[in-house]
Amino acid sequence: MIKNLLHKITICVVKSLSWAIKALKTGSGTNLPGKIARKLSPDILSFLVKQTKKEIITITGTNGKTTTAGLLASVFREDGRKIVHNSRGANMLTGITATAIENSSIKADMTSDNCIFEIDEAYLNLAFNEFNPHIIAVTNLFRDQLDRYGELNATAKKIESAIAKTSVIEPLKLILNADDPLVSMIGNNFSDADLNKIFYGFEEIIHQNSEEKIYSPQESINCKCGKPFSYLKIFYGHLGYYECSCGVKRPATKVFAKAYIGVNSSNILVKTLDNQEFTVNINLPGLYNCYNALSAVTAALEAEISIKNIQKGIENYATTFGRSETLKIKGKDVIIQLIKNPIGATEVLKTVKNDDKGKLFIVINDNYADGRDVSWLWDANFELLANYNKPAVISGTRAADMALRLKYAGLDSKNLIVSENIKSAFLEALGNVNADEKLYVLPTYTALLELEKIKKNNWQ
Ligand SMILES: [Zn+2]
The missing domain is CATH 3.40.1190.10 (Mur-like, catalytic domain)
Known part of the structure; x- marks a missing residue:
């Protein structure tokens, strides 16, 4: 009985907290409510899922x-x-x-x-x-x-x-x-x-x-x-x-x-x-x-x-943000696909390669959740893009490494636009896309989270 009451209190506290987080727009907030709930009632997940x-x-x-x-x-x-x-x-x-x-x-x-x-x-x-x-x-x-x-x-x-x-x-x-x-x-x-x-x-x-x-x-x-x-x-x-x-x-x-x-x-x-x-x-x-x-x-x-x-x-599946989702942003088609390891990234590059109307925006971060080591970029088959002859915008904390990788893959360096600031780089990449073209956005995990924030701000 007391246990059940504790669960109810926990749920009330956490639900109010989640509303507050949403109201304050302090990011996705998916971790904090769960953390607090588990502190208040350690068996809450078990109790609910049962x-x-x-x-x-x-x-x-x-x-x-x-x-x-x-x-x-x-x-x-x-x-x-x-x-x-x-x-x-x-x-x-x-x-x-x-x-x-x-x-x-x-x-x-x-x-x-x-x-x-x-x-x-x-x-x-x-x-x-x-x-x-x-x-x-x-x-x-x-x-x-x-x-x-x-x-x-x-x-x-x-x-x-x-x-x-x-x-x-x-x-x-x-x-x-x-x-x-x-x-x-x-x-x-x-x-x-x-x-x-x-x-x-x-x-x-x-x-x-x-x-x-x-x-x-x-x-x-x-x-x-x-x-x-x-x-x-x-x-x-x-x-x-x-x-x-x-x-x-x-x-x-x-x-x-x-x-x-x-x-x-x-x-x-x-x-x-x-x-x-x-x-x-x-x-x-x-x-x-x-x-x-x-x-x-x-x-x-x-x-x-x-x-x-x-x-x-x-x-009818509607995709989750950043998992092959197609968006209309400022009248243009944008496909966002998370990349995080060589084999997954190579499969994504095959799609980009086969689309004559596609332009590229790659964002590579090396925060903890991305994995600090970006040497995997050298194992992904960016050579698939060797014939890509259009501007490509590159951003993120490891933009320079990514640009170097693309140069070695055979891309013309005069087509590579490097800009560490993700928001301004995204707007530039979008500006380069014509109405009949598509922008392929390939971010690492934390870069994807930053893009989600820009989305919440109506891509401004
Ligand atoms: Zn064997």
Whole structure:
């Protein structure tokens, strides 16, 4: 009784605080309310999430968490479900707690059908101390922010130790990208009674521009036995059809697809082991978003959502700021796509390369949340832009490094406009874009947050 009262008080305090933050416009404010709530009632997240009527779904992995969770949320809404979803990419415990409180009444009721949480790989362990998921989807594991989380295998192990904490009556459904060997090997040591592994992957990738597959930075990935994998097909990075002489190979998939990749949209022909076949249109650029969509499709099928609602939900998905979102700013089309590691960035550059009407604005910061080390810029395939013959504006704390990288990629230095101030650089880049052209904005994480602030100020 006293406990329940404490939860109610916490929710009232935090809700008022959130309103105050919004009223004062002091930025996104997603961390502070969650922090305070957890101080006042340490078990508040657990208390609220336990009220969920159906599946609790978590999405983790290096790239594509926000988009995959967003696509899935759109599908669940199409199905008429009431969901709780941390849509703004606040994927640590404080952000998830704030989301739960936002969705609860002051009586401490959170009456939702489903929770869809994207969770940072390193926080999964802590999250599962507080609630049990029914479905976990893992998108991919790439080299990203190594200074924070260490090596890739260590990340896979973190996910496994988080899974070991869960306890549900039904076996936990683990949805894994079969094309990523680091992901597909997760959970090999668990029994079928504890874990139901469901694999998805692509059979074939058809690019509108057939030369695409050549360009992708390669990562050498070792099998658990220590030998490097050999590949029959590579789709991008270390994703593809792999095998090792010890017998480990890409597992058979329950959900498999063919992708047809266009410039700013794609579609996938999905098939399942139980003979379902359907097409999903994705209004987002690039192969990486086809992977996000296939991951969401697989999770939705496991939650028994109809094919019609899956198709509609994905087609109608409205993007989160900075995740392939197309905006109209001062009458011009602007596409903002976060970049944070070589392989993800290379996939984005392919879209820019294929768009004759596209101009570039790149913003590279090296704050803590970006990763302090920007040497990854040298591993991303900026050579894709070698024939880019238009002005490109470059900004952020590491604008000079970015400009140098582009020079080495073969861009004419007289086309490169370097300006550290993000706002004035953005306005200049936008000014260079003609009415029939598009501006591609490629920011790192904290640069994206700065752009969001400029957006709140009506791009002034
Ligand atoms: Zn092996």
